[in-house]
Amino acid sequence: MAQPPASAEMRAARELVDVEMAARIRQEAFQRSRVMETLTRLTEDIGPRLTNSPAMSRANQWTMRQLRDWGLSNVHLDEVAGLGRGWEFSGVKVEMLSPRRLPLHALPKAWTPGTPGTVEGEAMALKLEKTADLEKYKGQLRGRILFLSDAREYKPGTEPDFHRHDEAGLAELQRFAIPKDRPAPDRAAEVKRFRERAEFSRALNRFLVEEGVLATVSISGWDNGIIRVGGGGSRKAGEPVGVPDLVMIAEHYNPVMRALERKEKVRLRLAVDARFTDTDDRSGYNTIAELPGGGRREEIVMLGAHLDSWHTGTGAADNAAGVAVMMEAIRILKAVGAQPRRTIRLGLWTGEEQGLLGSSDYVARHFARRPEPADPAEQALPASLRAPTGPLARTRDHGRLSAYFNMDNGSGRIRGIYAQENLAAMPIFEAWLKPFNDVGASVVVSRNTGSTDHIPFDRVGLPGFQFVQDRLDYFTNVHHSHLDTYDHVQPEDLKQAAAVIAFFAWQAANREEKLPRKLFVDEAAKP
């Protein structure tokens, strides 16, 4: 079994742990929790919070109001320019009319148009994956409903759909996989592929409209009647959005494909009540709040989670859970009268599901950014594909941020933290977790984890962290699915997570030094 690095014992011995504050935090978190109330507001009152949708605006407003009510400072909305148009949907009905009547279960992709009332058409299975496909079918698709995915065989489950880490699983997480040598990425080829894909997507969307296609349908990625769906069309004003685009449960998609295979005529009726809520691109907003520091108020500890969600469930585990926990953590600190030395700042991000947009923009404006490319073609690329533009320009706050802690792996209990290869932070975290060993939080693992809002911090050399959480049914039932709802969230787990994170924030805000940083090499800054 992996062991922490040799220096751990020595460093841990020096880490002061405020067990009295830990006890006060636990009591507030466990006995007087408001976390499920917050979750209820976000999921069952406001509902799903698609980036730039009216509900996301309501979520920004409500979180701002609530954080002010709790007595936090500097509560405001932080503008993120150019997130595109808003979109929402309120109803959908899909029926097979022939060869027999059958109600079908399908939901729309975000940022795709609704139908003009109820429409009827014949289903047709085909692949539209390259320009030649569009030429091949030109003039043949008017009034058709296109089934674009392959049918897929049912895949029997081999594991329970609900998972908590056991000791062996936690031990396994402590192994670090030494990276294999890989050829340097061929940026030119990647940029070419990206542009071809984007161009084809625009051409396809234009083609579908020009050809008078009624709608497109694809199969849900999961079995058992679960609809897993993200975005389609386009959220950018002026870009072609295509036609109504649905994702259907496998149990209804496959029979349509089989009927078409048998050359039967499959007639469908559909009504999709969905709409863009803006004509032009507009800004989105991060909700920001602070618990002001004392003696070191210029220095910052940040907590964050993304407030936006997908649209078919209520974005409960992804990520009202993270938002509710982070809000609760800062509420707890306020409620127990915590007066931190450093300022504790909360960021509730927008646009995470579209590529960490809210947090990336915030980091660029507040901590560090590279020069913008002059070439508009380069500007149009995602940051990860752009040619190097020059060294990182850091703000003064870059030096003042002690750490950023994020939560976005569902509603599962915190079992520990990913140290993100910051070995010097490991013994510190181990010490901070001690008061929570008895509620399941114990491991500090050296490995990296990605895919969410701590990454923009990590990318500019700031200590950004995510927690190890129990998986629950996040990747079996709820992630980006219509079942991502309140009932799949575990209340006790959220209470535990809020307590752990409140204490992490407290410790980070009060320890003598800021958190140690790992080595950061800015290739562009080399002479």
Next chain:
Amino acid sequence: MAQPPASAEMRAARELVDVEMAARIRQEAFQRSRVMETLTRLTEDIGPRLTNSPAMSRANQWTMRQLRDWGLSNVHLDEVAGLGRGWEFSGVKVEMLSPRRLPLHALPKAWTPGTPGTVEGEAMALKLEKTADLEKYKGQLRGRILFLSDAREYKPGTEPDFHRHDEAGLAELQRFAIPKDRPAPDRAAEVKRFRERAEFSRALNRFLVEEGVLATVSISGWDNGIIRVGGGGSRKAGEPVGVPDLVMIAEHYNPVMRALERKEKVRLRLAVDARFTDTDDRSGYNTIAELPGGGRREEIVMLGAHLDSWHTGTGAADNAAGVAVMMEAIRILKAVGAQPRRTIRLGLWTGEEQGLLGSSDYVARHFARRPEPADPAEQALPASLRAPTGPLARTRDHGRLSAYFNMDNGSGRIRGIYAQENLAAMPIFEAWLKPFNDVGASVVVSRNTGSTDHIPFDRVGLPGFQFVQDRLDYFTNVHHSHLDTYDHVQPEDLKQAAAVIAFFAWQAANREEKLPRKLFVDEAAKP
């Protein structure tokens, strides 16, 4: 571990096993299978086959035609009187309008009325479980949509949703649990309870209509977006059918209940396209076919499975799977040129889901029945609650039936057979299973299994059997749910089951003696 009774070896030694025929059957079943074609017709062409629905009539007609096409004899529909009215549904749309827009997933109970187009009303949570409840709410429910179940907490899964027996599981099945002493059932009390329940159900349905309730809703019995639903209202002409009655996924039901708990106004819009297809009660039909016997053609071996199903999936595992396997078994025998000594008869039953009605009626008319009660009040009771009316009257065929084999535990592979305490049959079955040990069929277990169409045979002293099957996802995803569809059926398992059952039919039809019977004591015939 349990051992077969001591005489098993001796008896088994005498059992002749026609391995040549087993090989021919396997080849036809595995290489030239038609079983999935049959399943396709039943599930994807005909669709769900609710008792007495138009689709069930189509299923009767199609099975009759298909069995004739395969060259079977005496193919006909066997009338079962008084099964009530037909019903079908073709679409449903449920939306929450306030406090926020949300499409809700719900499906109607069978034999409940549709809505007159689209209706809107306010949700209200209440319990209507006894006459006092009806009095309490009189005059307060006009235009309301009643939520009648409690909310229910999500129950995390602890086992994989797909299950095959392992050796330990099969060994466990071989244990027989000696029945505990139980007090004799108090028939008078049971009859009283039954009548009170039936009377309350009629009163409730009348009340809902009189009070102008728009619809009733209850929570699905399973989590994870699965809708599990049977019948409501009434299938009997002249009985009150109540108002539209829906079952909703837990993930949508619970939020409505929580909103009502918070005193929020929940407004819903619904459209249920459902209808009774008959005004009066009418007969249903079992499909019957025979492979005529030779030297002992007056003696019978029966195969059976129920053709009817519930209405929200396509009745694939329950029980198009059993029907397709039984049809395939008899097709295989015909195809390999089998000329059995005894007649092999197939029964595809109606009304199983309403209480084994088709098979019970068939057994009463062909094999054995008790006198009908003279008292109309007794006639109205289910057979199990009636006072003894006198000894069993057996037909000549009662003595001529060797055995009845049934399949109705989903689409899982046959792992063996329940001997139903017929110990003398056990070594015989063990011998018959030998040629299928290599495809997983091996155990003969002494225990009883119930709940389906072999029971009417067993109840009158006839050897009626069901097979031990792999459970697959029958009791986790598909049983009586909207996911009981083609994709959840395992094709290789159906091929295996058809081969095993064809061979059982062959062996039973050709062995020197009919199958031994267990002791049957007719209490009513005692002096």
